[in-house]
Amino acid sequence: MTRNKAFSNLKLLFIVSIILVFGTLLSAQEEGKPLILQEMSWTDVRDYLKTNDMVIIPIASTEQHGPHLPLGTDYYEATGISKLISARTGVLMAPVLLAGYSEYHSGFPGTLSLKPETMEQVLFETAEMLIKYGFRRFMFFNYHGGNNVVQSKVIHRINHTTEAIAVAIGHGSPIQKGRYQGKDEVGDEHAGIGETSLMLSLRPELVKMERAEKPKAIYSDKLQALWMLSQQYPDLLMVFDSLRGVPVETKKGGASHELYSNGIWSFSDPKKATKERGEKQVKGMADYAVKFIDTWKKAKK
């Protein structure tokens, strides 16, 4: 080997090493980042579809969450947890809606709401577009209880009328087994300790803790009596639940502002919320979904 040849070999080795080191750095940098449809180009999506047909669609709401949390709380929760799941599994996420079904929260200004059939149609048409490009496995990550009925309908429609498969992996899904509730939380359903903790973990700059205060429950006599009766006969809770969380126009006394004074649905003090509790809840929900996705990836296409 001539001196020149040895030198050029050394140069080649050097260049290859640099490429390898940078390549590793680059992929390490990409790893742990979510794949968000709106942040990708069409060529990125084309390349993604060569090896993956899965997509996560977060669904949530823009609705009042008490005087201390932003209207977009559910949106930040659904997209925030979906981002973590996307980053950990490499599955693309496609946020398509800011609003959900929240009519019963409209006694508090700022709440937006879509009719269930509108929401179902938008989600279904969006799914149809994704199916056209080759997406076949849909996962809806919901973080608003009021959307569960819509989520079930969209999933049923995708499964029964298209080539794709759809399942739920967030709120309302059988894979979400933990409630992460502390012993001091009673009836903590909406904007209480649970959601305040979640937001302290996901978007702390949007939480105004100085405004967080325990609501006054203002249930009608009829609802209170029904609650008392259901303590002796728990099946009656079905009736109690069907009267709560319904639009004011139904005259059942079950709209959000007819149940609680400030929009928080809880019998506990939201000031007890902590970032640590929120982090635990975020991780818990993400863990269930990641395990599910990793296992589903192994299934035959």
Ligand SMILES: [Zn+2]
């Ligand atoms: Zn919420």
